[in-house]
Amino acid sequence: MVAAARQLLAGEGLDAVTHRRVAQEAGVGRATVYRHWPRADQLLLEAMGGAELPLFRDPELPVRPWLCRQLRRMADELAIPAVAAVSLTLAQSALSDAEFAHRQDESVRTITERIHAAVRMAVAAGELEADVEPSDLAAMLVGPIVYRAAMQRGPASDGFVGRLVDSVGTWR
Structure with missing residues (x-):
């Protein structure tokens, strides 16, 4: 999921890193993404961590x-x-x-x-x-x-x- 979020961030920018898009790219359910990152800012922060x-x-x-x-x-x-x-x-x-x-x-x-x-x-x-x-x-x-x-x-x-x-x- 983190790799999918980073790929979205690098390829499409900040607004592409959503729970729905990360779930689609990672091949998991949206609930799984929400379980790990309940808030959108947490998901984006994780995607940005380690991203150039x-x-x-x-x-x-x-x-x-x-x-x-x-x-x-x-x-x-x-x-x-x-x-x-x-x-x-x-x-x-x-x-x-x-x-x-x-x-x-x-x-x-x-x-x-x-x-x-x-x-x-x-x-x-x-x-x-x-x-x-x-x-x-x-x-x-x-x-x-x-x-x-x-x-x-x-x-x-x-x-x-x-x-x-x-x-x-x-x-x-």
Whole structure:
């Protein structure tokens, strides 16, 4: 069942990881999936555990368009109501559950490190002039997309994404 959930996550994204879809893919009854993971957030957390986070991986030059594509991908996923709901549920669960908190911390650390590596690459290539703390970079770029999707329940336009990327420094 975990392998089926991870396959759905990797192939179709967060909104594909449902009790019904996991049961179909694993060839088991839906009740069996519910017995192991009574809540959807538990099922998704299990699927995400050990699964490679696909966003912000393998930066490429020029970094600015690459970063815009990565943020656009994140914004598009979060624009799906089920994905936004699960993301917020996972974040909320991290406030009171140590296992959720640990997994969230790992994801945040991974995103922060990847964004920082991309920005360092841009600075080294002379594409960007910036002096921003790594944790601030992630908050400046990812935070507004989450806010737009979850709080305003609206799409993040390409212009919005571009302005976010431009906010981290001077691009050449």
